[in-house]
Amino acid sequence: MNNKKLLSKSQLMFFILQSQIGVGLLSLPYMVHLHAKNDGWISVIIAGMIVFVFLFIMWALGKRFPDDTIYEYSNKIVGKYLGTVISFFYALNFFIISIFVVTITVSILKKWILTFTPPFVIILCIVGTGVYLARENLKVIGRFFTFVSILILFLVFLELLSYKDANYKYLLPVGQAGFKNIMIGSHDSLTAMLGFESLLVIYPFVKGNAKDILKNSTIAITFVTVLYTFFLITSFVVFSPEEIKIVSEPILYMLKALSYEVVERLDLIFLSIWVVPIITSFVTYLHIASVGMEKIFKQSNHKKVTLVLGILIMIISVFIPQEDQIIDKFNIIVSYSSYIFIAIIPLILLIVSIIRKKKGQSQLYEN
Known part of the structure; x- marks a missing residue:
């Protein structure tokens, strides 16, 4: 490993944080409310706990193979041929999620801001920016993610402005949706929190021991869980239970209703800032997909692979219809298939690595 290409412990935290905050945020209150009603904030907290369990499994794998990504230690655990198949499907999954991120982003931007802009222009801007950054090493990407994380505070500030119309009685009685519906809402929340699985690829490039990696990853997940809970509670206290049923992006609608002498459309400011976490999420998936394809096809580096994948994403995204039904089906496929890659396979x-007593060498850089 080249020490200059490694992530610091704090950069790891911001990397996971920026990878998790993505396209699911805007519609999350609406999606969770469909099942969990105004107990959706409980669903998010439960989802955060589940995410930690999945993260712990990935961390345990990384701890056993500290110098390998999942594309490498899968071969050591189950053999070359089956390991290559697993690696290919992981890279393919990350590639598909990259397309999903672009599709959702284009749909929202077309709906709220760029109504008359051709979709391929928006796709070109998103993918072009993503490819430019994803071609770099993790050190550069980590620095950028750390720098733009300050923008999250602006999103929180804009949300706080909505509390002047808050009605906290909308949250009562707590637990009214029932345990089953709250757990179904946790599934929707978990889908919006995807991105932490990048640890399967970036673990060996982090400067620090296993304890530090687990600690900083946990901090990132906890922050995202608290942030999402805040956004849900804000939506639930501003909109009545009947209103939120018909508002697909409640976070934007409540900002649109606010108006000040200097700034009239706060929703547009929010969207302008929100695009940055979307780009970082796209960069994460594009980067880890290209690293996987690089390993599988034995390329010298991931830069050329990133460019090829970027072109494919652009072509495929252009031909995906910008229709709600298509996007909803896409979302269902991604959400359920993700369990295979974030829980079942890891x-x-x-278990197999423990049974077969497979274990890698100690990490090269510990501090």
């Missing part, structure tokens, strides 16, 4: 690999 757990199986961990």
Whole structure:
């Protein structure tokens, strides 16, 4: 490893944080409310706990193979051929999620800001920016993610302005949706929190021991859980239960209703800032997908692979219809298939590695 290409412990935290905050945020209150009603904020907290369990499994795998990514230790655990198949499907999954991120982003931007802009122009801007950054090493990406994380505070500030119309009685009675519906809402919340699985790829490039990696990853997940809970509670206390049923992006609608002498459309400011976490999420998936393809096809580096994947994403995204039904089906496929890659496969690999006593060498850089 080249020490200059490694992430610091704090950069790891911001990397996971920026990877998690993505396209699911805007519609999350609406999606969770469909099942969990105004107990959706409980669903988010439960989802955060579940995410930590999945993260712990990935961390345990990384701890056993501290110098390898999942594309490498899968071969050591289950053999070359099956390991290559697993690696390919992981890279393919990250590639598909990259397309999903672009599709959702284009749909929202077309709806709220760039109504008359051709979709391919928006796609070109998103993918072009993403490819430019994803071609770099993790040190550069980590620095950028750390720098733009300050923008999250502006999103929180804009949300706080909505509390002048808050009605906290909308949250009562707590637990009215029932345990089953709250758990279904946790599934919707978990989908919006995807991005932490990048640890499967970036673990060996972090400067620090296993304890530090787990600690900083946990901090990132906790922050995202608290942030999402805040956004849900804000939406639930501003909109009545009947109103939120018909508002697909409540976060934007409540900002649109606010008006000041200097600034009239706060929703447009929010969207302008929100685009940055979307780009970082896209960069994460594009980067870890290209690293996987680089390993599988034995390329010298991931830069050329990133460019090729970027072109493919652009072509595919252009031909995906910008229709709600298509996007909803896409969302369902991504949400349920993700369980295979964030829970089932890592757990199986961990169990097999313990049974077969497979273990890698100690990490090269500890501090």
